[in-house]
Amino acid sequence: xxxxxxxxxxxxxxxxxxxxxxxxxxxxxxxxxxxxxxxxxxxxxxxxxxxxxxxxxxxxxxxxxxxxxxxxxxxxxxxxxxxxxxxxxxxxxxxxxxxxxxxxxxxxxxxxxxxxxxxxxxxxxxxxxxxxxxxxxxxxxxxxxxxxxx
Amino acid sequence: xxxxxxxxxxxxxxxxxxxxxxxxxxxxxxxxxxxxxxxxxxxxxxxxxxxxxxxxxxxxxxxxxxxxxxxxxxxxxxxxxxxxxxxxxxxxxxxxxxxxxxxxxxxxxxxxxxxxxxxxxxxxxxxxxxxxxxxxxxxxxxxxxxxxxxxxxxxxxxxxxxxxxxxxxxxxxxxxxxxxxxxxxx
Amino acid sequence: xxxxxxxxxxxxxxxxxxxxxxxxxxxxxxxxxxxxxxxxxxxxxxxxxxxxxxxxxxxxxxxxxxxxxxxxxxxxxxxxxxxxxxxxxxxxxxxxxxxxxxxxxxxxxxxxx
Numbered sequence: 001x002x003x004x005x006x007x008x009x010x011x012x013x014x015x016x017x018x019x020x021x022x023x024x025x026x027x028x029x030x031x032x033x034x035x036x037x038x039x040x041x042x043x044x045x046x047x048x049x050x051x052x053x054x055x056x057x058x059x060x061x062x063x064x065x066x067x068x069x070x071x072x073x074x075x076x077x078x079x080x081x082x083x084x085x086x087x088x089x090x091x092x093x094x095x096x097x098x099x100x101x102x103x104x105x106x107x108x109x110x111x112x113x114x115x116x117x118x119x120x121x122x123x124x125x126x127x128x129x130x131x132x133x134x135x136x137x138x139x140x141x142x143x144x145x146x147x148x149x150x
Numbered sequence: 151x152x153x154x155x156x157x158x159x160x161x162x163x164x165x166x167x168x169x170x171x172x173x174x175x176x177x178x179x180x181x182x183x184x185x186x187x188x189x190x191x192x193x194x195x196x197x198x199x200x201x202x203x204x205x206x207x208x209x210x211x212x213x214x215x216x217x218x219x220x221x222x223x224x225x226x227x228x229x230x231x232x233x234x235x236x237x238x239x240x241x242x243x244x245x246x247x248x249x250x251x252x253x254x255x256x257x258x259x260x261x262x263x264x265x266x267x268x269x270x271x272x273x274x275x276x277x278x279x280x281x282x283x284x285x286x287x288x289x290x291x292x293x294x295x296x297x298x299x300x301x302x303x304x305x306x307x308x309x310x311x312x313x314x315x316x317x318x319x320x321x322x323x324x325x326x327x328x329x330x331x332x333x334x335x336x
Numbered sequence: 337x338x339x340x341x342x343x344x345x346x347x348x349x350x351x352x353x354x355x356x357x358x359x360x361x362x363x364x365x366x367x368x369x370x371x372x373x374x375x376x377x378x379x380x381x382x383x384x385x386x387x388x389x390x391x392x393x394x395x396x397x398x399x400x401x402x403x404x405x406x407x408x409x410x411x412x413x414x415x416x417x418x419x420x421x422x423x424x425x426x427x428x429x430x431x432x433x434x435x436x437x438x439x440x441x442x443x444x445x446x447x448x449x
Contacts, residue, residue: 031202036281039198039391041289043416047206054213078308085301089294099294105280109394114281120290120297127301128416131308132210135423138315139430140217151339158342158376165346165369169353174361181365188372195379196389196403200411204375207419211368218426219361232358239355243348254340261385268406272399276392284390284402288409300413307420314427 009059017059024052028129035121036114042124049129054136062141074134081126088116088123151260154194161187174219182212199285339380347373360429360439364422371418375411382407 032045057065092100106113161184168180185208192201281287289297353366382404390405436444
């Protein structure tokens with residue numbers, strides 16, 4: 001990405017990134033876990049989580065981001081998300097059928113309510129976040145090992 | 151709805167700049183303005199879930215597209231369209247536009263949706279799913295098959311990207327894979 | 337009606353870019369514009385004048401009138417599918433650039449031989 005010897009961007013960008021990336025990740029987790037009460041949900045929260053890691057990667061270069069979440073780690077997380085989602089759907093067969101909402105509904109406006117919807121939100125966010133993060137790192141580092149170094 | 155019309159005009163201008171700009175990087179930036187305008191339009195149309203998703207997804211799309219356009223040796227003046235191609239494209243677009251106008255007149259008036267199916271979703275969402283966000287209860291409870299199919303498409307796209315951008319693998323294997331792909335396409 | 341027509345104009349801009357441009361990135365941009373127009377059309381159909389967002393409030397606050405939540409759910413999935421397919425198209429375009437050294441589809445056809 002950058003033509004400097006030092007990987008990543010300037011000191012200003014790095015300092016600001018160090019301050020904000022945790023807040024972005026926290027906001028993504030908030031959007032995911034409150035997806036059944038407020039706007040947001042698994043898709044938006046997953047993309048926010050992926051974007052926080054992409055932010056880290058763009059500011060510090062690839063090595064720091066890979067230390068946080070490696071490519072195989074992203075693949076494992078995506079597989080866990082997919083299996084969790086399908087697993088929740090299959091457990092519903094024990095009651096009525098595929099994707100049956102088998103957990104107690106709880107009282108509305110509580111964080112722990114709405115049965116399987118928060119669990120599905122977490123599964124979807126894992127899947128979307130890890131999948132899009134691996135897509136972005138695959139595209140951004142496409143030519144690193146190629147003939148021409150950029 | 152005056153502000154919505156202004157916003158739509160801004161989006162159309164951004165899209166035109168993106169389509170006609172000489173420099174690919176400015177085209178990508180212009181498509182970013184169109185997408186962010188779309189996010190504000192969703193917010194004005196009372197769709198906050200879609201607005202948040204569109205906002206973050208647009209940022210990611212711009213990051214990916216900028217990576218594709220920043221490289222050395224890219225010609226600064228891109229190839230011109232052939233005049234005949236432009237004429238044919240404009241003719242097709244004109245026919246499409248004129249054919250779509252009667253269709254737009256036949257659908258319900260703006261601001262008065264037909265809520266035949268979603269009425270039952272709205273009425274049952276407290277009792278049946280316990281969620282207070284109706285959109286979340288629709289995508290993850292009533293219509294979870296949609297989300298399952300979406301997850302399948304996303305998984306396929308991720309596997310496709312990782313297969314296309316794969317670094318390891320010998321040359322012969324790559325050629326063999328290409329031949330197999332062409333054979334499958336035939 | 338005017339809003340629908342503007343949305344259609346946006347769609348036509350995207351289709352025009354797909355049909356007339358020779359640059360692969362421009363074709364991808366046209367697809368993105370057309371996709372934006374389709375998503376916007378769904379949300380426009382769902383809108384109710386004076387309606388509220390489809391999120392419940394504690395009981396004393398009335399929820400009606402409400403915009404139609406079903407197209408919102410459909411568009412939510414369509415947006416994520418859109419970013420995934422866009423990423424796939426960009427990856428293919430970059431591979432093509434690496435192999436042929438150009439984004440011009442006419443020259444790619446010549447070079448293929």
